[in-house]
Amino acid sequence: MMNLLRLLGGRTASAPVARERLQILLAHERGLRGQPDLLGLLRAEILAVVSRHVVLDPEKVIVRMDRGKNVSTLEVDIEVPHAFERSLAVAAT
Amino acid sequence: MAKVLVVTSGKGGVGKTTSTAALGAALAQLGEKVVVIDFDVGLRNLDLVLGAERRVVFDLINVVQGVAKLPQALIRDKRLENLWLLPASQTRDKDSLTDEGVRGVITELRTKFDWILCDSPAGIERGAMLAMRYADEAVIVTNPEVSSVRDSDRIIGMLDSKTVKAEKGERVEKHVLITRYDSGRAARGEMLSIDDILEILATPLLGIIPESQDVLRASNVGSPVTLNNATSAPARAYFDAARRLMGDTVTMMIPVERKGLMNRLLGRRAA
Numbered sequence: 001m002m003n004l005l006r007l008l009g010g011r012t013a014s015a016p017v018a019r020e021r022l023q024i025l026l027a028h029e030r031g032l033r034g035q036p037d038l039l040g041l042l043r044a045e046i047l048a049v050v051s052r053h054v055v056l057d058p059e060k061v062i063v064r065m066d067r068g069k070n071v072s073t074l075e076v077d078i079e080v081p082h083a084f085e086r087s088l089a090v091a092a093t
Numbered sequence: 094m095a096k097v098l099v100v101t102s103g104k105g106g107v108g109k110t111t112s113t114a115a116l117g118a119a120l121a122q123l124g125e126k127v128v129v130i131d132f133d134v135g136l137r138n139l140d141l142v143l144g145a146e147r148r149v150v151f152d153l154i155n156v157v158q159g160v161a162k163l164p165q166a167l168i169r170d171k172r173l174e175n176l177w178l179l180p181a182s183q184t185r186d187k188d189s190l191t192d193e194g195v196r197g198v199i200t201e202l203r204t205k206f207d208w209i210l211c212d213s214p215a216g217i218e219r220g221a222m223l224a225m226r227y228a229d230e231a232v233i234v235t236n237p238e239v240s241s242v243r244d245s246d247r248i249i250g251m252l253d254s255k256t257v258k259a260e261k262g263e264r265v266e267k268h269v270l271i272t273r274y275d276s277g278r279a280a281r282g283e284m285l286s287i288d289d290i291l292e293i294l295a296t297p298l299l300g301i302i303p304e305s306q307d308v309l310r311a312s313n314v315g316s317p318v319t320l321n322n323a324t325s326a327p328a329r330a331y332f333d334a335a336r337r338l339m340g341d342t343v344t345m346m347i348p349v350e351r352k353g354l355m356n357r358l359l360g361r362r363a364a
Contacts, residue, residue: 019285022293
């Protein structure tokens with residue numbers, strides 16, 4: 001009965017979607033194998049550069065990546081302490 | 094010439110231990126002398142699936158640390174005189190396994206057995222790495238499901254780089270064993286097909302084990318499915334896989350569960 005309903009309902013097969021997602025993901029992951037952890041490296045170096053000028057909480061530096069079909073983005077979110085905000089304001093005047 | 098075979102997968106719950114027990118038993122039933130080693134330190138289960146859980150005295154860690162000699166730790170199967178088990182430790186820390194210790198055990202077993210089957214723990218940590226470390230061949234157990242296929246791909250990459258064979262520039266012979274396969278669901282496009290999986294993993298197929306209630310029934314009673322119900326669809330598939338490991342050419346078939354008419358009408362699945 002369930003099978004009959006499914007046939008009548010015309011639900012599309014999900015296996016081709018699974019295959020395509022796997023092919024794209026694995027092509028990417030195989031390329032990364034044996035490579036250094038790029039995100040970790042970026043996070044550490046950005047942290048080192050900014051830390052030269054500002055006292056930072058390493059936990060407050062967040063690096064995010066989103067791989068899209070046409071555009072990929074790298075988002076770096078650094079929370080600065082209040083003391084730094086004040087010195088920025090002084091520098092601006 | 095002894096062969097060391099690792100049964101691995103990356104992902105947990107896909108049927109590594111069940112397959113190690115079934116392939117080990119099938120090889121023994123075909124006349125080979127087999128030892129199966131449980132590498133899942135702290136979470137041993139091969140003893141339970143083989144029905145030997147009440148006979149464990151010493152384990153792999155005891156042998157590695159020199160507390161027991163290998164013959165003291167080996168448990169001979171009560172039904173198959175060619176089948177032996179080297180259980181994992183249930184209480185020790187998984188870090189008690191050392192590369193050197195494992196090498197010593199495998200080297201000694203090589204002189205006494207035709208087949209040494211290493212049942213890998215899930216994951217890619219120490220236990221899994223040591224289970225594959227000295228392998229000549231590998232069976233990668235894969236379910237027709239995205240997360241299992243992804244993890245299998247990762248494990249294949251490790252077999253090609255982290256094993257002693259790979260480090261010597263040789264190749265570990267790899268085979269994919271597809272378990273929990275439901276040909277009906279694959280035909281309806283609800284499940285990755287055999288061709289999809291083989292194309293993605295680019296690794297030869299050892300066998301296709303159908304989803305079946307016989308597998309659960311066998312582990313319930315502590316008997317490998319090839320022994321508990323030798324004519325069932327999964328048992329026949331494991332026997333074929335064992336013959337292929339021994340070098341025979343066996344036509345690949347997708348074993349079908351014999352379903353009753355009512356079950357078929359209701360589309361009820363085995364399990």
